[in-house]
Amino acid sequence: MTGFFTGKWSSYLAGGVVAFLFLLSLYVLDDSIGFSDPYLMISSYCERSIESGRLANPPPIDWQTVFLGGILIGALGAALVGGEWRFRMISDSEGKGFFPSIGATIATGIAGGFLVMLGLQLAGDSFLGQWSSAIQLSTSAWVFFASLLVWGIVITTIASAIRRRNAAAAPSESEKKK
Amino acid sequence: MHPLHLDGTYKVVAAGLLGVAFGFLIVKSKIAWRKTLVDQLFLKNTHFMKTFLASVALGAILFHFARQWGLVSYHARPLFPWGAITGGLLVAAGLALCGQVPSSAIAAVGAGRLHALLVLVGMLLAMPVANAFSRWFADTVARWPDPVNLDPTLDAMFSNATPFWIAGLALAACLFLEFTTSDSDDS
Numbered sequence: 001m002t003g004f005f006t007g008k009w010s011s012y013l014a015g016g017v018v019a020f021l022f023l024l025s026l027y028v029l030d031d032s033i034g035f036s037d038p039y040l041m042i043s044s045y046c047e048r049s050i051e052s053g054r055l056a057n058p059p060p061i062d063w064q065t066v067f068l069g070g071i072l073i074g075a076l077g078a079a080l081v082g083g084e085w086r087f088r089m090i091s092d093s094e095g096k097g098f099f100p101s102i103g104a105t106i107a108t109g110i111a112g113g114f115l116v117m118l119g120l121q122l123a124g125d126s127f128l129g130q131w132s133s134a135i136q137l138s139t140s141a142w143v144f145f146a147s148l149l150v151w152g153i154v155i156t157t158i159a160s161a162i163r164r165r166n167a168a169a170a171p172s173e174s175e176k177k178k
Numbered sequence: 179m180h181p182l183h184l185d186g187t188y189k190v191v192a193a194g195l196l197g198v199a200f201g202f203l204i205v206k207s208k209i210a211w212r213k214t215l216v217d218q219l220f221l222k223n224t225h226f227m228k229t230f231l232a233s234v235a236l237g238a239i240l241f242h243f244a245r246q247w248g249l250v251s252y253h254a255r256p257l258f259p260w261g262a263i264t265g266g267l268l269v270a271a272g273l274a275l276c277g278q279v280p281s282s283a284i285a286a287v288g289a290g291r292l293h294a295l296l297v298l299v300g301m302l303l304a305m306p307v308a309n310a311f312s313r314w315f316a317d318t319v320a321r322w323p324d325p326v327n328l329d330p331t332l333d334a335m336f337s338n339a340t341p342f343w344i345a346g347l348a349l350a351a352c353l354f355l356e357f358t359t360s361d362s363d364d365s
Contacts (some may be wrong), residue, residue, distance in 0.1 A: 009206040010204075010205055010351075011207070011225050011226075011228035012219060012352075013230055014203065014206060014207030014208075014229045014233075015229045015230070015231065015232025015235070015236065015352075016232060016236050017203050017207075018229065018232075018237070019232075019234075019237030019240060020236075020240075021196065021203060021249060022233075022237055023240050023241060023244055026181065026241075026250040026251070027182055027244070027250050028182050028184055028190060028192050028196070028242075029182075029183075029184060029192060029193065030181035030182065030184075030250075030253075031327060032253040032254065032255075033196075033200075035280060039302065039305055043302045043303075043306060044305075044306075045273060046302060047306065056239065061190070062190070063189045063192075063193035066190050066197065067194065067196060067197040067200075068197065068266050068284060069194065069287070070193065070196065070198040070199075071198075071200050071201035071285055072201060072285070072287065072288040073197070073198050073201060073254075073288065074198035074199060074200060074204075074205075074345075075201035075210060075284070075285035075287075075289050076201070076288040076289065077201070077202060078203075078204075078206055078289070079203035079289035079290065079362045082205065082206070084205065084289060085289055085290045085346070086289070086290050087290045087292045088290060088292060088293060089244075089292050090293055091291070093352075095343070098226070099353045100305050105293050106296055109276050109294070109296030109297045109299075109300060109355040110296050110297070110299055110303070111275055111298065112272045112273070112274075112275030112276020112277070112278065112297060112298040113272065113276055113278065113283065113296065113297035113298060113303075114272070114301065114303055114304045114307075115268050115271050115272030115304075116268070116269050116278070116279060116280070116297075116301065117280065117301035117302075117304035117305065118268050118272075118273075118303075118307060118308050118311065119265040119266065119267065119268030119269035119270075119272060120265060120269060120280070121265075121304070121305075121308035121312060122261050122265040122271070122308070122315060123261055123262050123264075123265025123266065123323070124220075124255040124258060124261055124262075124265070125254075125255045126279075126280055127279035127280060127281060127282075128200070128267040128279075128281050129254075131230070132254075133254035133255065134230075135238055135241055136241055136253070136254050136331070137238060137333050137344065138254035138330065138331055138333050139257050139329060139330055139331060139332055140254065140255055140256070140257045140258060140261075140330070141262075142332065143253060143259050143262040143263060143266075143328075144262040144263075144266050144269075145230075145266070147262060147263045147264075147265070147267060147287075148267025148270050149266075149270075150266075151266055151267040151270035151271070152218075152270040152273065152274065153219070153340075154218040154223070155270050155271055155274050156221075159274060160220070178190050
């Protein structure tokens with residue numbers, strides 16, 4: 001039983017737990033999981049605070065905001081009991097060297113987050129909301145995931161081709177030494 | 179039988195507990211790590227796809243019976259194909275860059291990866307733009323005719339047996355990936 005909390009989960013176990021939690025949420029809350037509203041509240045709170053130059057009245061706490069806080073606490077707990085908690089200011093998978101890593105982490109983080117949220121808003125639901133809708137066989141969610149997969153493959157294929165071309169164009173280490 | 183449909187403080191407490199469970203799950207299923215979703219897009223690692231397919235295989239059948247017994251009701255956004263298609267394009271581009279969705283970014287921060295805060299900043303910056311953009315979108319793209327005639331749910335479009343064959347296809351795809359691809363345990 002302890003292994004369930006501390007060990008690594010297979011994709012099948014994770015998938016089963018996802019399905020169970022989505023069903024439980026639908027039963028208990030009788031509502032779709034999603035957190036566009038708290039993001040919108042926090043965003044407009046930041047906007048008001050910046051405009052007025054002081055902290056504005058904090059937004060009201062509703063169930064979706066508490067759900068967000070719960071995710072943070074649950075992730076902290078899982079990372080601690082599983083020995084996966086690591087303090088990282090820079091993503092491990094960014095470019096080598098200190099400054100390139102910082103630059104890449106900031107640029108990819110902000111630009112990527114911006115595009116993801118813009119896309120989710122256009123698609124009309126959060127990622128977990130789309131996932132829950134896919135389980136409910138919502139056509140919209142399936143169109144979204146099909147689009148995500150197809151565009152994902154197109155974008156990563158183009159990115160890989162550009163990376164390969166740049167690598168081929170750059171002089172190799174042995175050529176540099178010469 | 180009917181859904182519990184909690185309200186007020188009970189709903190807030192239940193949502194908090196469900197959030198904790200989801201946060202735990204997001205870390206355990208590796209979705210919190212940037213690498214999982216980026217490698218999925220580059221088809222280097224299929225862990226996320228298998229998790230998704232396994233959840234659909236079980237969830238579609240559970241939802242079908244739970245709905246028949248009146249335990250849950252249908253809660254999904256209305257069908258808007260152009261929004262889903264363009265949304266999928268933007269999310270794919272964003273994922274290729276940052277490898278995070280809103281829930282996984284929050285979980286990553288909880289797990290100590292403070293660089294995910296930048297992703298959250300990007301997401302917060304997108305909200306006012308999304309509002310302005312959605313108004314323009316509603317006046318233009320939303321008025322385009324749907325590419326094909328679609329019903330709001332797959333079982334309405336095909337038959338009542340749809341959850342079973344969707345579950346079968348998802349399981350078959352999952353097993354195909356299991357035997358043809360490999361997963362790494364990097365985080």
